[in-house]
Amino acid sequence: FTSDLRWSNTPPITDKQTLSKLCHKKAAPVICASDHTNKDKEKRQATSQTKRTKMSSSAGNQVRASHILIKHQGSRRKASWKDPEGQIIRNTTQDSAVSQLKVLRDEILSGKAKFDDLASRYSDCSSAKRGGDLGPFGRNQMQKPFEEATFALKVGEMSDIVDTDSGVHIIMRTG
Incomplete structure (x- = not known):
């Protein structure tokens, strides 16, 4: 042919x-x-x-993070594992929650405290029982500001203050 x-x-x-x-x-x-x-x-x-x-697939697009959450009167849920009635949260302004997180963040950055210890003591999230560890998660599993901040971090980096409907956070990417 x-x-x-x-x-x-x-x-x-x-x-x-x-x-x-x-x-x-x-x-x-x-x-x-x-x-x-x-x-x-x-x-x-x-x-x-x-x-x-x-x-x-979640394996190729996952991160792992720990966080410290401070709820305030503007948070969508006014109760936490350590404040089941939400009395402290109802009396906490967003500004005071942010101020508290800034102090905690400075303690971590200066080496005076470890992230997981502070998360265990101060976080309003039930993950406090695990030092703030949320485990691995992928996209569209967390609130958008939280997700964006976490995926933007490198492993071992800590975020600035992140505001979500749940409250204010500092996030440490661990994986």
Whole structure:
């Protein structure tokens, strides 16, 4: 065959052995081209699906973090594990919560205290029982400001004050 010669209706070849023999001969580029095109298309689709699966899988797109949460009167839930009635939280302004977190953050940065110790003592989140550890999580599992701050941090870095509907936080990315 030359590139000028083409069958107008390619005869159907259903026998895989015959097709394989034809594809290995140089005299049959037209027949083989469609076979390889389909294989290439299938391979591209499989590769694309694998990439989508990896991107959406939690393993490839997860972080791990610890945090200290201070709730205040503007928080969506006014109770915590250490203040079940929410009396302290109802009397805490956002400004005082931010001030408290700044003091805690400075203690951590200066080396006077460890993050997990302060989280255990001061955080209004039940994760305080684990030193503030939230475990691994992926995108769209936390409130947007919290997620964005955490994913922007490098492992071992601590955030500035992060404000969410739950209260104000400092976040330490741990993984």
